[in-house]
Amino acid sequence: MPFSETFGDHFYSRRDGRAECRHVFMAGNGLPERWSGSAVFVIGELGFGTGLNFLETWRAWWQSRKPGQRLHFVSFEAYPLEEAAIRRALSSWSDLAPLAERLLERWSSLSDAPQEWDLDDHTRLTVVVGDALESVMKWNGKANAWYLDGFAPSRNPGMWSAELMRAVAHKTAAGGTFASYTAAGWVRRNLGAAGFAVEKQPGHGGKREMIRGRLPA
Numbered sequence: 001m002p003f004s005e006t007f008g009d010h011f012y013s014r015r016d017g018r019a020e021c022r023h024v025f026m027a028g029n030g031l032p033e034r035w036s037g038s039a040v041f042v043i044g045e046l047g048f049g050t051g052l053n054f055l056e057t058w059r060a061w062w063q064s065r066k067p068g069q070r071l072h073f074v075s076f077e078a079y080p081l082e083e084a085a086i087r088r089a090l091s092s093w094s095d096l097a098p099l100a101e102r103l104l105e106r107w108s109s110l111s112d113a114p115q116e117w118d119l120d121d122h123t124r125l126t127v128v129v130g131d132a133l134e135s136v137m138k139w140n141g142k143a144n145a146w147y148l149d150g151f152a153p154s155r156n157p158g159m160w161s162a163e164l165m166r167a168v169a170h171k172t173a174a175g176g177t178f179a180s181y182t183a184a185g186w187v188r189r190n191l192g193a194a195g196f197a198v199e200k201q202p203g204h205g206g207k208r209e210m211i212r213g214r215l216p217a
Contacts, residue, residue: 018093020181021056023204028179028212029145031057032064040070044143044171046132046159047150048077050089051103055096058123065122074126074143076135083107132159136167144173148180153187162190169194175217183209 026032035041045053054073061071081089083104090100103125106117114128128135132150146168150159158164160182168178169191178191183200188211192198196213203210 017052018056020204021053024181024210025053025147025179026057029177032060040072042072042141042143043145045075045147045149048075048127050081050086053147053149054125055099058099061123070122072124074141076128076132078131080110080129133164133167136171139171142171142173144176146178148178153182153184160187162193165190165194169196169215172215177214179212181210183211
């Protein structure tokens with residue numbers, strides 16, 4: 001189980017990180033149903049971590065996409081893990097190994113410049129290393145869905161600041177959505193002030209609540 005000494009928090013649910021991804025980030029954003037009608041679907045993520053959210057999403061994309069559709073997954077990460085640490089973290093899920101290898105083949109080329117990797121004919125991964133607020137503001141794209149997956153707000157408040165939530169809203173397509181495992185009151189207020197309609201939902205793995213929201217069209 002990967003643990004951040006910088007923030008004193010685990011990278012994902014100690015019960016089941018993949019189930020957390022499916023419940024919180026995918027179902028919270030209405031995926032995969034929402035991408036069924038899109039020629040190009042863009043997902044933004046705050047906190048790449050071990051890459052588990054991306055890999056689980058990519059797996060679902062492989063299973064449900066239609067011919068001609070493309071997925072662009074853009075992740076913002078201030079403290080990228082070493083390849084060996086990612087490999088260890090993902091080793092528990094043998095069925096993800098083929099996809100994980102495609103990611104790890106490119107990971108050694110990661111640098112301070114945004115990296116864009118076409119992992120197959122219909123899936124592009126962009127990893128942006130650096131401060132989240134600065135990186136999101138510089139990004140020239142817009143996401144149809146956001147995975148807000150920073151460490152716990154009490155341990156990493158900058159990842160949930162009002163300024164960053166405004167930047168996320170600014171980089172969200174009309175009618176776009178977000179989902180997050182946290183339901184902290186001040187995070188909800190920051191997202192609401194940024195323009196999202198925010199609602200609580202049952203959390204994952206015994207966690208009472210999570211949140212999701214939509215930017216009005």
